[in-house]
Amino acid sequence: MKALVLEQQDGQTLASVKGVTSEQLPEGNVTVDINWSSINYKDALAITGKGKIIRNFPMVPGIDFAGTVHSSDDPRFSPGQNVILTGWGVGETHWGGLAERARVNADWLVPMPEGLDQRKAMIIGTAGLTAMLCVMALEEGGVLPESGEVLVTGASGGVGSTAVALLHKLGYQVSAVSGRLHNAEYLLSLGAKYVLERESFSEAAKPLEKQRWAGAVDVAGGDLLAKVIAQMNYNGTVAACGLAGGYQLPTTVMPFILRNVRLQGVDSVMISTERRIEAWKRLAELLPENFYQLATSEITLKDVPATAENLLSGKVTGRVLVSIA
Ligand code: NDP
Numbered sequence: 001m002k003a004l005v006l007e008q009q010d011g012q013t014l015a016s017v018k019g020v021t022s023e024q025l026p027e028g029n030v031t032v033d034i035n036w037s038s039i040n041y042k043d044a045l046a047i048t049g050k051g052k053i054i055r056n057f058p059m060v061p062g063i064d065f066a067g068t069v070h071s072s073d074d075p076r077f078s079p080g081q082n083v084i085l086t087g088w089g090v091g092e093t094h095w096g097g098l099a100e101r102a103r104v105n106a107d108w109l110v111p112m113p114e115g116l117d118q119r120k121a122m123i124i125g126t127a128g129l130t131a132m133l134c135v136m137a138l139e140e141g142g143v144l145p146e147s148g149e150v151l152v153t154g155a156s157g158g159v160g161s162t163a164v165a166l167l168h169k170l171g172y173q174v175s176a177v178s179g180r181l182h183n184a185e186y187l188l189s190l191g192a193k194y195v196l197e198r199e200s201f202s203e204a205a206k207p208l209e210k211q212r213w214a215g216a217v218d219v220a221g222g223d224l225l226a227k228v229i230a231q232m233n234y235n236g237t238v239a240a241c242g243l244a245g246g247y248q249l250p251t252t253v254m255p256f257i258l259r260n261v262r263l264q265g266v267d268s269v270m271i272s273t274e275r276r277i278e279a280w281k282r283l284a285e286l287l288p289e290n291f292y293q294l295a296t297s298e299i300t301l302k303d304v305p306a307t308a309e310n311l312l313s314g315k316v317t318g319r320v321l322v323s324i325a
Contacts, residue, residue: 003099004301006047008057013049015305020060026095028103029074032083034067036122037097039299039320040158041244044308046092053092062322063090064126065097066118074106082112084280086126087269098304100324110276115284123296123319124283127158130268131217132279132286134159134239135166137264138215141237145171148214148233152176153224154244155192156183158295158319163217164190165291166283172215177201177224183317189294198224205230207254215239222246230254232261241266295319 005018025031045051046061054061064086069077077083088108090096095103112121143150150167154160155176167174168191176192178184184195205227212231218224219242229238229251240263255261295318299307310316 001100002301003060004304006054006057006059006061015047017301022101025103028105030072030077030106030109031070031101031103032067033070033101034065034097034099035118035325037062037065037322037324038122038125039307039311039322040126044311047305047308048312050312060095060099061091062097063087065102066121077106077109082118083109084112084121085109086129098301098322110280113280113284120292122321123292125319126268127319128162128283129279130241130266131159131162131166132283133266133268134163134217134241137239137266138237141262141264143215143237149173149175150215151213151228152217154219155187156180156317157219159219159242161190161295161318164192166286169286169288186317201227207252220245222248223250225249226251229261229263232259234259237262237264239264239266296321298323
């Protein structure tokens with residue numbers, strides 16, 4: 001079977017499509033024939049070697065996949081069943097989804113929810129699941145569509161695009177922040193009401209600024225997140241899931257102690273299976289058909305290394321689906 005294999009040579013990460021045997025697959029109690037995977041930000045960091053994601057080589061990257069159960073020693077899964085996997089360190093510490101087959105732990109698999117197929121599930125992928133978890137965090141923070149405008153940063157990326165589509169579908173008025181204004185039409189068709197230039201957030205944040213947002217989904221971190229926090233309405237919630245703009249957070253306590261602002265971290269890797277199943281169910285129900293057309297480009301395994309470079313240099317819009325079969 002074919003797999004994208006990462007190896008290290010003189011400190012450099014090398015990625016190539018190779019033949020591997022089923023015997024080489026890591027331990028696990030379910031074997032899955034993979035049909036679709038995708039490229040997320042973390043995959044791009046791993047494949048290019050620009051982030052210290054992988055410590056043991058050789059490694060098959062791919063933090064998510066959708067496929068058909070080939071064989072299972074676990075009673076919850078049976079051959080022929082459609083499944084999704086995201087997170088749990090797959091594609092980081094355990095061979096991942098950019099391969100024709102994976103062997104994994106049954107606890108990591110989610111049965112395909114009604115209304116989705118394998119292709120759609122990977123258009124959503126880890127990025128889309130994270131967007132849903134961010135939206136759920138806003139809801140749990142009490143942010144309702146009538147609370148006021150909500151903001152999404154990094155809006156043309158995978159998490160951002162899905163968050164825009166989900167929030168719009170739920171009736172929120174969405175402002176999308178993007179560094180690429182040529183994507184404005186794309187963001188408006190996903191459901192953004194306004195598209196704001198990232199540049200307009202570049203002045204250093206004051207401890208408190210004019211209140212603008214009832215809720216925010218942030219993929220950027222860094223100065224942009226600090227600016228957004230300073231602009232939150234009284235009782236606002238920010239769901240922070242990413243570091244596309246940096247991992248630091250130069251903020252103050254003022255928005256928290258004077259405006260009751262809530263900063264909710266969002267992780268998709270280790271969240272419980274129960275919450276995953278709930279999030280996937282809601283994604284299947286909420287995402288409109290046009291999302292799958294608008295937000296998708298499709299590649300094959302051999303295109304993955306070049307696409308990973310493009311993603312990190314901000315040239316990719318929406319989600320990248322990898323056709324494996
Ligand atoms: P993408 O590359 O698809 O999207 C990232 C977007 O961020 C870009 O498209 C760009 O959008 C914007 N961006 C790029 N550079 C900067 C910058 N310097 N400052 C502000 N914005 C910038 O990645 P994903 O959507 O897959 O992931 C987004 C982030 O979320 C990543 O940091 C990733 O690690 C994180 N993530 C976290 C997860 C979790 O479990 N917590 C799971 C999945 C992702 P535009 O051009 O429109 O501005």
